[in-house]
Amino acid sequence: MAEHTTATTRVSVLGAGNWGTTVAHLIGQNGIPVTLWGRNEESCAEINEQRRNSRYLKGLELSEHITATTELAKAVEEAELLFLVIPSQAFRSVCADLGDLVRPNQLAVHATKGLELGTGRRMTEIIRAETCLRQIGVLSGPNIAREMCAGKPAGTVVASRFPRVIEVSREVLKSHQLRVYGNTDVVGVELGGTLKNIIAIAAGMATQMELGENAKSLLITRGLSEIARLGVALGADPMTFSGLAGIGDLMVTCASPLSRNHRVGAALARGMSLKEAVDSLGMVAEGVKAAKIAEQLTGELGLRAPLMHAVYRVLYDGLTPAEGLRELMTGAVQEDIDPSLTRAAATKKR
Ligand SMILES: NC(=O)c1ccc[n+]([C@@H]2O[C@H](COP(=O)([O-])OP(=O)(O)OC[C@H]3O[C@@H](n4cnc5c(N)ncnc54)[C@H](O)[C@@H]3O)[C@@H](O)[C@H]2O)c1
Numbered sequence: 001m002a003e004h005t006t007a008t009t010r011v012s013v014l015g016a017g018n019w020g021t022t023v024a025h026l027i028g029q030n031g032i033p034v035t036l037w038g039r040n041e042e043s044c045a046e047i048n049e050q051r052r053n054s055r056y057l058k059g060l061e062l063s064e065h066i067t068a069t070t071e072l073a074k075a076v077e078e079a080e081l082l083f084l085v086i087p088s089q090a091f092r093s094v095c096a097d098l099g100d101l102v103r104p105n106q107l108a109v110h111a112t113k114g115l116e117l118g119t120g121r122r123m124t125e126i127i128r129a130e131t132c133l134r135q136i137g138v139l140s141g142p143n144i145a146r147e148m149c150a151g152k153p154a155g156t157v158v159a160s161r162f163p164r165v166i167e168v169s170r171e172v173l174k175s176h177q178l179r180v181y182g183n184t185d186v187v188g189v190e191l192g193g194t195l196k197n198i199i200a201i202a203a204g205m206a207t208q209m210e211l212g213e214n215a216k217s218l219l220i221t222r223g224l225s226e227i228a229r230l231g232v233a234l235g236a237d238p239m240t241f242s243g244l245a246g247i248g249d250l251m252v253t254c255a256s257p258l259s260r261n262h263r264v265g266a267a268l269a270r271g272m273s274l275k276e277a278v279d280s281l282g283m284v285a286e287g288v289k290a291a292k293i294a295e296q297l298t299g300e301l302g303l304r305a306p307l308m309h310a311v312y313r314v315l316y317d318g319l320t321p322a323e324g325l326r327e328l329m330t331g332a333v334q335e336d337i338d339p340s341l342t343r344a345a346a347t348k349k350r
């Protein structure tokens with residue numbers, strides 16, 4: 001591949017929802033031409049002609065450097081760097097379509113915060129299984145799309161085993177508005193972004209139930225402990241969860257009413273059914289499926305995860321949020337710092 005400079009890197013973003021559109025906008029704001037692939041003709045025309053994506057980012061103006069298209073081949077063929085921003089349950093089918101279109105020398109970074117239902121696979125595993133792309137990574141962190149598209153400052157993480165993937169992604173994304181940190185722990189960054197969504201659903205319930213800030217802090221801290229315990233059991237570096245893609249992302253999604261997962265939790269605590277809550281949202285809330293996957297994984301691995309289990313029971317087992325809270329407050333109390341995490345951190349240090 002030719003030597004990259006920011007201005008010459010050819011970038012495409014696949015997925016034109018909240019986050020895909022925002023990622024394209026952030027790159028376009030740097031003066032870099034960027035192709036955005038979406039399925040919806042009308043939405044692509046609106047982006048190209050009016051610089052808006054009113055379904056997902058109402059009232060915000062998009063960069064003039066974005067060209068939206070519904071033709072996947074066109075979006076992929078010229079790109080040196082691809083961002084895949086497709087909801088986790090549709091991710092494999094898009095990767096399968098990419099199979100014949102991509103080349104091994106292209107760089108690919110996904111920004112999806114979920115696991116595949118049924119297989120528990122991470123998105124980097126799906127990219128590897130379905131395509132010839134090998135120089136891959138993940139973009140994750142405390143990144144509420146609407147805030148970032150509106151120009152507010154933020155930090156994010158690109159994780160990859162390939163320094164070039166981190167470097168080129170940072171070059172196209174970084175700006176006075178966005179700090180881009182690197183990490184080599186792909187598993188930890190993928191799992192931090194995925195599992196925090198389950199805890200954010202609980203936080204939405206806590207907000208709606210007016211449980212107060214102490215309860216929110218308890219939730220975030222014990223939630224982080226569960227995320228790290230499951231993450232480490234699946235191969236993550238425990239230290240990753242103290243970074244932006246761990247505690248950073250958990251904090252914003254638990255605090256912000258803009259978080260869709262948070263909103264689903266609040267809707268459930270208002271008495272809506274899960275179907276009503278998801279339908280009224282009209283966007284993806286990855287924690288709904290992630291709770292199911294985490295329930296299965298923690299069961300198989302014999303791990304304690306009472307918070308995630310309570311969210312699962314509220315979503316799928318008919319437990320009310322109030323009953324879930326009662327169960328959590330009366331369950332067995334463990335060590336403040338999980339000894340298995342202390343051991344894992346010490347092993348990594350050696
Ligand atoms: N919105 C955020 O603030 C944010 C931030 C960071 C990460 N993420 C993650 O990014 C991913 C996408 O989230 P989003 O907010 O953009 O979702 P969204 O609900 O706003 O949009 C989803 C998009 O995916 C498209 N899509 C769905 N199925 C598809 C398919 N089979 N083929 C092609 N396109 C398909 C939809 O048409 C839509 O454009 C999620 O995993 C989410 O967790 C979101």
Ligand SMILES: O=P(O)(O)OC[C@H](O)CO
Binds near residue numbers: 261
């Ligand atoms: O709106 P959510 O709940 O999908 O969260 C968006 C981002 O993941 C926050 O970092």
